[in-house]
Amino acid sequence: MPFIRFRGFTGHQLEGTVPRITEQMALICNIPRERLKAERYDVQALTPSPASIEILMFQRDQEVHNRIASSIHGILADEGLSDAHIFFNILSPTLYYKQGKPLTDYPLD
Numbered sequence: 001m002p003f004i005r006f007r008g009f010t011g012h013q014l015e016g017t018v019p020r021i022t023e024q025m026a027l028i029c030n031i032p033r034e035r036l037k038a039e040r041y042d043v044q045a046l047t048p049s050p051a052s053i054e055i056l057m058f059q060r061d062q063e064v065h066n067r068i069a070s071s072i073h074g075i076l077a078d079e080g081l082s083d084a085h086i087f088f089n090i091l092s093p094t095l096y097y098k099q100g101k102p103l104t105d106y107p108l109d
Contacts, residue, residue, distance in 0.1 A: 001057065001096075002029070006040045008051030008084070014040055017075055024071040028064060029057075051084040059090050 004021065006014060018038050026033040053072060069086045076084055093103040 001035055001037065003056040004036065004038045005054040005056070006038070006051075007043055007054070008045070008049065009040060009081070011040060013079065013081060017079055017081075020075045021072055024075065025068055028067045028071060029060065051081065053084055053086045054089055055086070056089045056091055058093055058096075 002025070004018075004025070006018075022033055022036045022038060025036055055068065065088055069088075072086055073082065073084075076082055096103050
C-alpha cells in the first residue's frame, strides 16, 4: 500500500519509469519501497482520454501529495510523457480491511 495504477501506457514506456516512481514515492512517504504496489491497466478508450496515473493511498499532508505528483510528473517528463494526468483516490484506514479487520491503528509515517 499505496497502489499506483497506470492507464494508457505501454509496458515498454513503464519499464524504466516505475522503479524510479516507486523509489521516489517511498522516500517522500517515508515507507519501505516494498509496500508500494504498481499496476498497469490495459483499457480500451471509448472516447479520447489522456494517459493517467491513479494513486490509491491513505490521506497525508497536502504537501506530501503535492511532492508525489510533482516527482511523478518530473519522471514522466524525462521520458517524454508529460501529458499524463495524475490523481489521488484517498482511502480510509477504517474502511480498508486486512484479514477481515479494519486498519484502525495503521501508522501513516
